[in-house]
Amino acid sequence: MTVPLRILLLEDSENDADLIKECLRADRFIFELIRAETRAEFLAALETQKIDLILSDHKLPSFDGFSALKLAQSMCPDLPFIFVSGTLGEDLAVEALKIGATDYVLKTRLSRLGPSAGRALREAEERAERKKAEEALRKMHADLAHATRVAILGELTATIAHEVNQPLAAVVSSGNACLRWLASEPPNIENAKQSVDRIIRDAHRASEVIGRVRSLAKKTPPEKQWLNINDAVRETLSLTRMEAAEHGASLRSQLSDDVPPVWADRIEVQQVILNLIINGIEAISAEGNERRDVLVTTKKDKPDDILLTVCDTGTGLDPAKLEHIFDAFYSTKREGMGLGLAVSRSIIEAHGGRLWASQNEPHGAIFQFTLPIARKEAP
Ligand SMILES: Nc1ncnc2c1ncn2[C@@H]1O[C@H](COP(=O)(O)OP(=O)(O)OP(=O)(O)O)[C@@H](O)[C@H]1O
Numbered sequence: 001m002t003v004p005l006r007i008l009l010l011e012d013s014e015n016d017a018d019l020i021k022e023c024l025r026a027d028r029f030i031f032e033l034i035r036a037e038t039r040a041e042f043l044a045a046l047e048t049q050k051i052d053l054i055l056s057d058h059k060l061p062s063f064d065g066f067s068a069l070k071l072a073q074s075m076c077p078d079l080p081f082i083f084v085s086g087t088l089g090e091d092l093a094v095e096a097l098k099i100g101a102t103d104y105v106l107k108t109r110l111s112r113l114g115p116s117a118g119r120a121l122r123e124a125e126e127r128a129e130r131k132k133a134e135e136a137l138r139k140m141h142a143d144l145a146h147a148t149r150v151a152i153l154g155e156l157t158a159t160i161a162h163e164v165n166q167p168l169a170a171v172v173s174s175g176n177a178c179l180r181w182l183a184s185e186p187p188n189i190e191n192a193k194q195s196v197d198r199i200i201r202d203a204h205r206a207s208e209v210i211g212r213v214r215s216l217a218k219k220t221p222p223e224k225q226w227l228n229i230n231d232a233v234r235e236t237l238s239l240t241r242m243e244a245a246e247h248g249a250s251l252r253s254q255l256s257d258d259v260p261p262v263w264a265d266r267i268e269v270q271q272v273i274l275n276l277i278i279n280g281i282e283a284i285s286a287e288g289n290e291r292r293d294v295l296v297t298t299k300k301d302k303p304d305d306i307l308l309t310v311c312d313t314g315t316g317l318d319p320a321k322l323e324h325i326f327d328a329f330y331s332t333k334r335e336g337m338g339l340g341l342a343v344s345r346s347i348i349e350a351h352g353g354r355l356w357a358s359q360n361e362p363h364g365a366i367f368q369f370t371l372p373i374a375r376k377e378a379p
């Protein structure tokens with residue numbers, strides 16, 4: 001059974017309303033017409049009914065089509081809106097289309113109404129489907145980013161355990177010291193106090209590491225905020241330091257002080273930095289090089305970008321494979337998923353930046369990405 005269309009008609013003339021109905025019927029539309037004459041009736045219909053199409057006169061005794069269009073746009077921006085008017089001059093018609101009306105039909109040429117309404121409804125349906133597909137794609141992207149992030153955290157468990165253990169061990173030794181200061185004769189309250197301060201500081205350090213890991217593991221929809229890229233690098237370095245040491249790589253950073261904040265999702269950007277650093281460390285461990293460096297630098301890249309570079313002295317990149325490394329599931333590692341770079345590139349591009357690779361001299365690889373310094377999107 002066909003579900004009838006719900007058409008909201010803003011029209012004060014009974015006669016014209018009948019003509020419009022007849023015209024739509026003649027074009028085989030199956031519909032239910034809800035007629036409104038005033039702002040209150042129009043608003044009530046939009047609020048309480050699921051409307052598919054609005055047909056609106058230009059001038060009514062207490063309301064007008066332009067105000068109705070603005071109201072409809074603010075409440076249901078995707079709803080097609082066609083002016084059906086006897087008086088709409090050419091200038092007004094152009095103005096109506098400019099501010100978002102789908103079409104206009106003159107009452108003297110009502111035969112155009114059926115085709116115009118048909119087209120408007122088709123386009124609205126296509127728009128809705130496109131939106132749904134985009135939404136599904138966005139969700140898939142977020143799910144994939146999350147899954148690969150969790151996988152990387154799995155690889156880093158030894159590092160994370162170490163990062164938490166270190167301050168905890170310090171807490172225990174400061175606790176013991178504190179007891180000793182208190183037991184001494186006379187008790188040294190000042191030194192005991194300093195030990196307690198250290199306990200508090202180290203406990204905070206441990207809980208910060210856990211907080212960082214938790215926020216990377218959490219599944220939250222991307223949320224942009226003002227991000228200082230240097231802070232993101234520092235946090236990521238603290239999670240990868242042990243991993244680097246285990247692979248005999250030295251992990252260094254040169255972070256420029258004049259990088260402006262970017263409008264970005266902190267977790268996703270950290271994920272990219274994490275992927276690039278781990279790739280660098282893995283490339284180094286595969287090589288018997290003398291120099292075993294991974295260097296992360298940030299700087300402002302004139303005029304509108306910031307530039308982050310991860311530079312290593314590892315195996316380097318095969319020039320013929322330079323673009324393939326960004327393909328999903330391309331991996332030369334025994335246990336690699338081949339998703340790190342693909343996900344990283346899609347994250348950076350979703351932020352309006354670029355991610356690319358080149359050779360380091362005399363050997364190794366350079367990965368760089370830009371992020372635009374916020375212009376349009378930021379609040
Ligand atoms: N710094 C690098 N030096 C040399 N080759 C690299 C470097 N980074 C990436 N590659 C190459 O690109 C491939 C793809 O990297 P990508 O990070 O996408 O996947 P992966 O590291 O193999 O697996 P995972 O999905 O677990 O990260 C790697 O297998 C490697 O061949």
Ligand SMILES: [Mg+2]
Pocket residue numbers: 275278279340341
């Ligand atoms: Mg990788």
